Amino acid sequence: MLAPGRTYDEVVSRFRWKIPDRYNIAVDVCDRQDPEAVALIYVDEAGAETRYTFGTLAELSNRLANALAHRGVGRGDRVGILLGQCPETALTHLAVYKLGAVAVPLFSLFGPDALEYRLSHSGARAVVTDGPGLAKVLEIRDRLPELELVLTTGSDTPAGVLPFWDELRAGAPDREPADTGADDPALIIYTSGTTGPPKGALHAHRTLLGHLPGVEFPHEFFPQPGDRFWTPADWAWIGGLIDVLLPSWHHGVPVLAYRARKFDPEEAFFRMGRHAVRNAFLPPTALRMMRQVDDPSRFGARLRTVGSGGESLGEDTLAWGREALGVTINEFYGQTEVNLVVSNCAGVMEVRPGSMGRPVPGHTVAVIDEAGNPLPPGEMGEVAVRRPDPVMFLGYWRNPEATRRKFTGEWCRTGDLARADEEGYLWFQGRSDDLILSAGYRIGPTEIEDSLMQHPAVARAAVIGSPDPVRGEVVKAYLVLAPGWEATAELERQIQEHVRSRLAAHEYPRRISFVEELPLTATGKIKRDVLRRWDREGR
Numbered sequence: 001m002l003a004p005g006r007t008y009d010e011v012v013s014r015f016r017w018k019i020p021d022r023y024n025i026a027v028d029v030c031d032r033q034d035p036e037a038v039a040l041i042y043v044d045e046a047g048a049e050t051r052y053t054f055g056t057l058a059e060l061s062n063r064l065a066n067a068l069a070h071r072g073v074g075r076g077d078r079v080g081i082l083l084g085q086c087p088e089t090a091l092t093h094l095a096v097y098k099l100g101a102v103a104v105p106l107f108s109l110f111g112p113d114a115l116e117y118r119l120s121h122s123g124a125r126a127v128v129t130d131g132p133g134l135a136k137v138l139e140i141r142d143r144l145p146e147l148e149l150v151l152t153t154g155s156d157t158p159a160g161v162l163p164f165w166d167e168l169r170a171g172a173p174d175r176e177p178a179d180t181g182a183d184d185p186a187l188i189i190y191t192s193g194t195t196g197p198p199k200g201a202l203h204a205h206r207t208l209l210g211h212l213p214g215v216e217f218p219h220e221f222f223p224q225p226g227d228r229f230w231t232p233a234d235w236a237w238i239g240g241l242i243d244v245l246l247p248s249w250h251h252g253v254p255v256l257a258y259r260a261r262k263f264d265p266e267e268a269f270f271r272m273g274r275h276a277v278r279n280a281f282l283p284p285t286a287l288r289m290m291r292q293v294d295d296p297s298r299f300g301a302r303l304r305t306v307g308s309g310g311e312s313l314g315e316d317t318l319a320w321g322r323e324a325l326g327v328t329i330n331e332f333y334g335q336t337e338v339n340l341v342v343s344n345c346a347g348v349m350e351v352r353p354g355s356m357g358r359p360v361p362g363h364t365v366a367v368i369d370e371a372g373n374p375l376p377p378g379e380m381g382e383v384a385v386r387r388p389d390p391v392m393f394l395g396y397w398r399n400p401e402a403t404r405r406k407f408t409g410e411w412c413r414t415g416d417l418a419r420a421d422e423e424g425y426l427w428f429q430g431r432s433d434d435l436i437l438s439a440g441y442r443i444g445p446t447e448i449e450d451s452l453m454q455h456p457a458v459a460r461a462a463v464i465g466s467p468d469p470v471r472g473e474v475v476k477a478y479l480v481l482a483p484g485w486e487a488t489a490e491l492e493r494q495i496q497e498h499v500r501s502r503l504a505a506h507e508y509p510r511r512i513s514f515v516e517e518l519p520l521t522a523t524g525k526i527k528r529d530v531l532r533r534w535d536r537e538g539r
Contacts, residue, residue, distance in 0.1 A: 001212070001216060001251075002015060002212075002213055002216040002217060002221055002361060003015070004221045004347075004348075005348060006348065007348055007349070008345070008348045008349040008358060010348075011217075011345075011348055011361055012359075012361045014361075015213065015361035015362050017209075017362055017390060018209075019182055019206055019209055019390050020182060021181060021182060022179060022180070022181055022182065023180065023181070023182040023205050023206060023209070024097055024098070024177050024178065024179075024180045024205055025093075025097045025186055025205050025208050025246065026061065026093075026094040026095075026097035026098045026177055027098075027177050028208065028250055029094075029208070029246050029249035029250050030054055030057050030058050030061060030094050030249065031058050031177065033054035033249065033252050034054060034252060035053060035054050035055025035058065036053055036054075036055060037053060037054055037252055037254075038051050038052070038053055038254045039052055039053060039054045039056075039057055039249060039254055039255070040052040040057065040087060040090065040254065040255055040257055041254060041255070041256045041257065041275055042086065042087050042257045042258075043256070043257065043258040043271065043275075044086075045260065045261070050087070052087060054249075054252075057090065057091065057094065059173045060091050060168060061091050061094035061095045061098060062095075062098070062171070062172070062173055062174055062175040063168045063169065063170075063171035063172065063173055064091055064092065064094075064095035064167070064168045064171060065094075065095040065096075065098040065099050065171070065175050065177075066171035066172045066175050067167040067168055067170055067171035068095060068096075068099060068101075068126065068149075068167075069099060070170075070171070071126070071149050071162075071167075072125075072148070072149070073099060073101055073125060073126050073149065074099065074100070074101065075099065075100035075101060075178060076100065076101065076102065076185070077099075077101045077102065077125040077126070078101070078102045078103075078104050078122045078123055078124040078125060078188065079092070079096045079101050079102070079103055079104060079124060079125065079126045079127070079128065080104045080106050080118070080119055080122070080124040080126065080127035080128070080129075081093065081096075081103055081104065081105050081106060081127075081128055081236070082106040082108060082110075082115065082127055082128065082129035082130075082133040082136075082137065083108060083128065083129060083130055083133070083153070083235075083236075084108045084130070084234060084235075084236075084259055085234060085235050085240065085257050085258065085259035086130075086153075086257060087257070088128065088130075088153050088164060089235050090235075090245065090257075091168070092128045093105075093187075093241075093246075096187075097177075097178075097180075097186055097205070098175060098177040098178060099178060100178030100180050100184070102185050102186065102187060102188060102202075103186065103187040103188070104118065104119075104122045104124055104187065104188045104190075104200075105187065105189060105235065105236040105237070105241060106118060106119075106127075106236055107234055107236040107237065107522050108130070108132070108133060108234065108236065109522060110136075110522070111136065112136045112139045112140050115136055115137065115140060116140040116143060116144065117197065117198065118190050118198065118200070119137075119140070119144050119147060120143070120144055120146075121200060121397070121398065122188055122200055122397060123146045123398075124144075124146065124147055125146060125147065125148050125149065126147070126148065126149035126150070126151070127147060127149070127150055127151070128151045128152075128153075128164060129150070129151070129152055129153070130152060130153045130154050131152065131153075131154030131155065131156060132154075133152075134150070134152045134154055134156070134161065137150060138150075138158070138161075149162070150162065151163070151164045151167060152164060153165070180205050181205070182204060182205055182206035182209075182390075183204045183205075183206060183394070184204060184205055185202055185203070185204060185394060186203055186204055186205045186207065187202075187203050187207075188200040188201065188202050188203070188397050189201050189203065189237075189238050189241075189336050190336075191335075191336050191337075199396045199397075199399055199402055200396060200397035200398070200399070201336045201337045201393040201396060201397075202393060202394045202395055202396065202397045203393050203394065204394055206390045207242065207339075207390070207391055207392075207393070208242060208246050208247065208250065209390055210362075210389065210390030210391025210392070211242050211243065211246075211247055211339060211340050211391055212247055212250065213340075213360050213361050213362045213363070214243075214332065214334065214339065214340020214341060214343060214360045214363075214391070215243060215244075215247040215340065216247075217330075217332075217343045217345045217360050217361065218305070218307040218330035218331075218332045218343040218344060218345055218357075219279050219304075219305040219307055219330070220304070220305050220330070220345060220346070220347045221347070222247075222251070222253075222279060222305065223248075223251045223252075223253045224278075224304065226276075226278060227253050227278045227279050227304065228253065228254050228255070228256065228275065228276055228277050228278050228279065229244050229245075229248040229253055229254075229255050229256070229277070229278075229279045229280070229281075230244075230255065230256035230258070230271070230272060230275070230277045230279075230280055231243070231244045231280060231281040231282070232259060232263055232268060232282070232283070232286050233281060233283060234259065237523060238334075238336050238339050239281060239283070239309070239310075239523075240281075242339065243281055243307075243339070243340065244281050253279075256271065256275045256277055258271050258275075263285075263286060263289065265286070265289040265290040265292065265293050266293055266299075268282075268286065268290060269290065269293060269296045269299035269301055270299050272299070272301040272303065273299040273300035273301040273302070274299075274300075276302070277301065277303065278302065278303060278304040278305070279303070279304060279305045279306075279307075280303060280305070280306050280307075281306075281307050281308070281309075282306055282307075282308055282329075283308060283309070283310050283524065284308055284310055284311050284312075284313055284317075284524075285524050287308060287313065287317055287321070287329070288317070290324075291317065291320050291324075296324050296325075297324070301325075302326075303325050303326065303327055304327065305327060305330070306321060306325055306327050306329045306330070307329070307330050307331075307332055307343075308329050308330075308331050308332070309331060309332045309333060309334065310523070310524065310525070312331070312354050312356075312428060312446065312450065313329060313331060313353075314353060314354065314450065314453075315353035315354070317329070318351065318353050328344075328346035328351055330343060330344040330345055330346060330351065330357070331343070331344050331351075331355075331356060331357060332344065332356070332357060332360075333356040333357065333383075333426070333428070335414055335415075335416070336393075337392070337393040337406065337412065337414075338385045338389065338391055338392050338393065338412055338414065339391060340360060340391065341359065341360055341363040341365050341385050341389075341391065342356045342357050342358065342359055342360060342363075342365055342383075342426055343356075343357040343358070343360050344356075344357035344358075345357075352425055354427065354450070355425045355426065355427055356418065356425075356426045356427065356428050357425065357426065358423075358424045358425055358426070359424065362389075363385060363389060363391070364385065364386040364389070365383065365384070365385050365386075365426070366383075366384055366386070366411070366420075367379070367380070367381040367382065367383060367384070367418055367419065367420045367426070368381050368382055368384045368408070368411055368413075369381050369382075370382075371408070372384070372408035372409045372410075372411050375420075377419075377420050377421055377422045378419060378420075378421070379419065380417055380418070380419050380429055380442060380444065381417065381418070381419075382413050382414065382415065382416065382417060382418075382432050383413075383414045383416045383417070383418045383426065384408070384411035384412060384413050384414060385411070385412045385414070386410050386411055386412075387407075387410055387411075387412055389412075392412055413432075415431055415432045415433065416428065416430075416431055416432065417429040417430050417431065417432055417434075417435060417444050428444075428446055429444030429446055429447065430444035430445040430446045431528070433528075434464065434465075434528050435465075436463075436464070436465035436473050436475055437465065437472050437473055438465065438468070438471045438472060438473045438474055438475065438506060439470075439471040439472065439506060441506045441507075443465075443475065443506070443507055445462070445463035445464065445528075447503060447507070448461075448463045448475060448477070448499060448503065448507055448508075448509065449461045449462065449463050449477075451498070451499045451502050451503055452477060452479065452495065452498075452499060452509070454498075454502075455494075455495050455498045456482065456485075457481055457482055457485040457491060457494075457495065458479050458480075458481065458482065458495065459480045459481060459482040459483075460479070460480040460517075460518050461477060461478070461479050461480075462477070462478045462518050462526045462528065462531055463475055463476065463477050463478075463509065464476055464478075464528055464531045464532055464535060466511055466535050467535075468510075474510040474511060475507060475508065475509045475510060475511070476509060476510070476511040476512070476513070476535060477495075477509035477511070477512045477513070478512075478513050478515050478518060478531055478534070479495070479512060479513070479514050479515070480514075480515060480516065480517060480518060481514060487514035492512050495509075495512065496508050496509060496510075496512070513534070513539060515539075518531075519531065
């Protein structure tokens with residue numbers, strides 16, 4: 001746990017890792033907690049509320065682990081979890097860890113093709129899902145020879161499918177959890193597939209301990225008395241599961257589970273007020289929608305901390321957060337393989353709009369060149385994290401070559417470009433594979449996209465490098481227009497001049513395409529590989 005200090009340097013100097021040799025996530029976040037304390041407040045889509053104590057979760061997860069073991073699931077087996085933000089998701093995770101098996105979180109909105117790839121690639125032996133998910137699993141089951149066991153929380157249980165709650169209740173209430181080492185595999189989280197097929201990042205049990213400083217720091221030395229956490233992020237993603245649910249339970253802090261099929265910003269404010277949420281992880285897309293709500297104070301939310309990550313918020317959103325939420329939104333940075341390694345913490349450091357923050361205590365982060373040498377302040381390079389580090393993944397599942405390419409010596413390369421300033425703040429510039437090389441200039445897309453978004457006609461923007469016979473590449477922008485604007489040649493010239501006048505002549509988009517929507521991954525990231533294909537097709 002981070003020790004509070006007066007300055008960033010003081011907090012860093014005090015921090016020491018404490019990673020035991022033997023460690024099991026489920027024992028940590030559930031079995032060792034106060035059995036009478038509230039762990040989960042679940043609100044279903046109808047608004048009905050159910051509370052679960054740590055003692056209840058311990059018994060139910062023991063029953064489920066015993067039921068799965070009876071069906072042949074054992075140590076090292078992969079178990080797919082195709083569920084939303086609900087108690088069954090948490091119970092399945094706990095049961096899998098108690099078995100020494102490996103959880104494979106799956107986003108509930110994945111289609112059959114996405115599910116087939118992940119279930120097949122992981123070699124999942126079992127999958128737990130709900131009614132809508134079951135229909136998709138049954139569609140592909142014949143093509144998944146390793147998938148032996150399907151459990152559903154839904155009411156319809158066709159032949160070959162087991163009812164989740166009936167199976168759970170049949171299991172014995174006591175179980176000795178697997179004696180796992182800190183480095184033993186615990187879960188596989190698939191990358192979002194921005195470039196190429198998704199890769200399965202295999203994480204050890206210790207990854208939760210590695211995440212803790214990155215949760216405690218942006219949430220102003222979490223936990224504090226009365227803290228209660230919520231996020232609209234799905235627990236199938238690392239941001240919902242290991243940035244919110246599991247670290248909260250490590251500290252004995254209750255979590256609100258509520259996720260509507262479609263995010264409603266007013267409902268978000270209402271739920272945070274109704275359930276006395278004090279800590280929230282709110283992705284940038286959610287914050288943009290919440291900014292449109294008039295007088296959010298009427299919902300009675302009393303937040304202590306808000307963290308956000310995924311893309312830069314900008315000065316306007318930070319100012320809105322201070323006014324409307326009463327907090328400084330602390331932005332943080334990480335990726336599926338090495339998560340929560342850079343962050344802001346307004347309590348001990350200046351928050352600089354547009355910056356990712358500074359390295360989280362306990363992690364060594366640098367901007368490196370292609371040979372793996374740390375670069376001086378001001379020079380653009382690739383963000384890298386030095387190993388060993390408890391938050392770092394074990395490797396890509398069934399992909400040793402990709403794992404090898406991920407590292408240069410002691411550095412794990414993130415693939416993200418940034419600059420560091422003299423005080424160690426990092427400034428995101430774009431993905432390394434999104435780098436635009438134009439007439440000798442190395443151009444990152446983020447700064448251009450930020451400039452484009454400042455034009456009133458632009459609702460969303462994405463930038464790529466488009467091949468050019470003279471310059472090698474030129475900047476090309478794909479733009480979604482705000483309501484009331486029409487795509488015209490004159491507007492295109494205005495937008496180009498807007499960027500040229502604010503950045504530099506070599507950075508303005510020489511080519512612009514107006515589109516109805518941008519291609520996004522399930523986590524809201526721009527699919528630049530799709531944009532590059534569009535460009536090749538002349539779109």
